[in-house]
Amino acid sequence: MGEYQLLFMLNSATLNRAKQKFIITGLMLCTPIGSLLMALQKYYGETIQERKQKDRKTLHELQLKEWKARLQFTELLPEEIESSLQKNRSKDDAEKIEALLNLPRNPSSTDKQDED
Secondary structure (H helix, E strand, C coil): HHHHHHHHHHHHHHHHHHHHHHHHHHHHHHHHHHHHHHHHHHHCCHHHHHHHHHHHHHHHHHHHHHHHHHHHHHHHHHHHHHHHHHHHHHHHHHHHHHHHHHHCCCCCHHHHHHHH
16 A cells, blocks of 8 residues: 555544534533533423524514504594594684684675766
């Protein structure tokens, strides 16, 4: 065998041992953490995914209530504006009529003919 083939074999053997050590270390660390997560989920009675779905549903319901309230407000707003305009219009109309009635009257057309 050549030097390069021997070096490659040593590197691949070393690499395989490193992979095995990494896998064993990962299993040793992940198993307790996974068990801890499972215990916490049992304690709280729901998984993380269920909790996120519940939070999303609650947020959606809250946004829906807010949207309905805004929609109701925008439906009532034009009616309120129109009614207030009608109230103000009737007051303005009454004031204009009073002002017109208080103006001096024009001479009638028969009076003008008599003067000519």
